Amino acid sequence: MRTISTDLDRALTLLQGGELVAIPTETVYGLAADARQPDAVAKIFALKGRPADHPVIVHIAGKDQLQDWARDIPDTAWRLAEAFWPGSLTLILHRQPGVSDAVTGGQDTVGLRAPAHPLTHALLERFQGGLAAPSANQFGHVSPTTAAHVYSEFGDRVPLILDGGPCQVGVESTIVGLTGDTPSLLRPGGVPREAIEDLLGLRLEHHEKPSTAQVRVSGLLDSHYAPRTPLLTGPLAAIAVEAARRGDAGERVAVLHHSPTHKLAGSSEDHAMPGEPEAYARDLYATLRDFDGGRFDVLLLETPPQSAAWLAVNDRVKRATSQWLG
The missing domain is CATH 3.40.50 (Rossmann fold)
Incomplete structure (x- = not known):
C-alpha cells in the first residue's frame, strides 16, 4: 500500500495501534502518535533523533478537550482558544496528572493546539484523543511543508503520510505560556503577536533566549530548522x-x-x-x-x-x- 495517501480509516487504525502517521497541518507536517501511549510517542523520538527531554505539542480537536489534558486553566486560555482555534496557536498550561512525561519532557506543563487543516481536524474528531506531533523531519532539520518533504526525510519508515497538500502558513505555531502571572510569547509563529495582545488587552512577555524561558517548549533551541548546506x-x-x-x-x-x-x-x-x-x-x-x-x-x-x-x-x-x- 502506498505510504502517501488520504486514507483516514487507515490513519486511525495505525494510530490506535501505536504506530506513527505523518499529518498535515496549516503550519508544517507533523509526525503523530497517540499521546496516551508512551511507547508510541517514543517511536517519534527514536525516528527523529529528538532529545528525550524536549517536549512535544499535543494536537486536539478543539477547546472542549482542554480539560482532558490541562488543569488550573486560566480565563485567558479559554479566550485564546475561542478566538484562534482551530488555528496556529499553541497554549502552554499545567498538565493533568495523567499526562505522560513522554510528551511533556518531564515538566509539569503541556503544550496544546487544535490545528485548522481540514484533513487533520477530521482525523482528530474521529480519534477523540490527542496526537503528539512534532514536525515530521529529523531533529533540527528544515521542517516539511509537503507530503513529499516528509517522504524525503523518512521514506517508508513512516507507515502512512496523510497528504493534505502544501501547508498554507508554512512556519510553526505561535506558542503562548499561560502558567505564570503574565502570558508570555515563547515562540512567534502563525498567529501574530499583535492579534493576541489586542485580544487580551495586554503586552506579552517575550523570551527571546531559551535559557530565560520558564519552561522548555518545542523549537526554541539556538540551532533549529536548519538546512544541511551552510x-x-x-x-x-x-x-x-x-x-x-x-x-x-x-x-x-x-x-x-x-x-x-x-x-x-x-x-x-x-x-x-x-x-x-x-x-x-x-x-x-x-x-x-x-x-x-x-x-x-x-x-x-x-x-x-x-x-x-x-x-x-x-x-x-x-x-x-x-x-x-x-
Whole structure:
C-alpha cells in the first residue's frame, strides 16, 4: 500500500495501534502518535533523533478537550482558544496528572493546539484523543511543508503520510505560556503577536533566549530548522561581497534575496523571495529544502525586514543560520 495517501480509516487504525502517521497541518507536517501511549510517542523520538527531554505539542480537536489534558486553566486560555482555534496557536498550561512525561519532557506543563487543516481536524474528531506531533523531519532539520518533504526525510519508515497538500502558513505555531502571572510569547509563529495582545488587552512577555524561558517548549533551541548546506545571512551588500569571494574560489553559491537586484557576481543561482511576510513564511522552508539538495556549497540569505510583521520569519531564519555576515 502506498505510504502517501488520504486514507483516514487507515490513519486511525495505525494510530490506535501505536504506530506513527505523518499529518498535515496549516503550519508544517507533523509526525503523530497517540499521546496516551508512551511507547508510541517514543517511536517519534527514536525516528527523529529528538532529545528525550524536549517536549512535544499535543494536537486536539478543539477547546472542549482542554480539560482532558490541562488543569488550573486560566480565563485567558479559554479566550485564546475561542478566538484562534482551530488555528496556529499553541497554549502552554499545567498538565493533568495523567499526562505522560513522554510528551511533556518531564515538566509539569503541556503544550496544546487544535490545528485548522481540514484533513487533520477530521482525523482528530474521529480519534477523540490527542496526537503528539512534532514536525515530521529529523531533529533540527528544515521542517516539511509537503507530503513529499516528509517522504524525503523518512521514506517508508513512516507507515502512512496523510497528504493534505502544501501547508498554507508554512512556519510553526505561535506558542503562548499561560502558567505564570503574565502570558508570555515563547515562540512567534502563525498567529501574530499583535492579534493576541489586542485580544487580551495586554503586552506579552517575550523570551527571546531559551535559557530565560520558564519552561522548555518545542523549537526554541539556538540551532533549529536548519538546512544541511551552510546558511549564511546578512544585508544584501554583505551577501554580494561573500558571493563574489566564494564564487572566485570556485564554490557553488545560491543567493536568496527579497530586495530587487540583478544576479550577483559569483552567484551560481539567484532566487527572489516574496516581499510580504505571510508569503515569505509560506515559502521559506520549501525554498531552503529545494536549495539544500547538494547542488550548492553555501546558501546566502538576505536578512528579512525587521518589522513586527516579520517576527516569526526572523525567528526561524535566526535559528536556521550557521553564520551572520556584516
